[in-house]
Amino acid sequence: MARPFIAACFLALLLAPACRIEDHTPTGSRRDSEAVQALVAGYARTLSERDWKGARALFWADASYAGPMIPGPGDTHQAVPIGLAINTIARRVDGLDAQRFDVRVLRADVRQEGEVAAVWMTTRRRMPVAGGFAEGSWVEHLVLRRIGGEWRILSVTARPARRPIHNDDR
DSSP, X not given: OHHHHHHHHHXXXXXXXXXXXXXXXXXSOHHHHHHHHHHXXXXXXXXXXTOHHHHHHTEEEEEEEESTTSOOSTTOOOOEEXXXXXXXXXXXXXXXXXXXXXXXXXXXXXXXXXXXXXXXXXXXXXXXXXXXXXXXXXXXXXXXXXXXXXXXXXXXXEEEOSSOOOGGGO
C-alpha cells in the first residue's frame, strides 16, 4: 500500500518542474502597465479637481482632444490642440461648485504594444448645463505614447455612451 503512494509522489516530483504558470502580460513591462494605469487615473483626477496645469502635464505637447467639453457641429467634435481644449474646459467650469463638474473612470481596458498604448474607458461625467448639470456615461479612447521612458497621452476622443449606465456600474 505504501509503495503505490511513494511511486505517485516520486512521479509528481519528476513532473513538477515541467509545470509552470503561463504569463500573459502584454508586450511591455509591468512597470509600463502601472505607468499607463496611473496616467489614466490621473487624467480623470486632474480634470475633476480642476488642476489644469496637472492635466496639461499628462499630455504630449502636440496632443489633441475631441470630446464633450469642446463645442462642435451636431453630434461630432472636431479635434483641437490639447492646450485649447483644457483652456476651454477651464473657462466653462471654473467658478462652478464641485457638484456641477466631475469625471470618474468606471472601467478602463488597456492594450499596450511596445511604446504605444490604447485605453478604452467608460467614464461617468457630470457637466454644467444652463442652470444645473447633466450626468451621463461616456466612452473615451486615449492613445498614449512612451518616448524616452516617459508615458504621456497623445490623443483623447470622447462621445456619449450608447447604452445607459446601470446603478451597479457606479
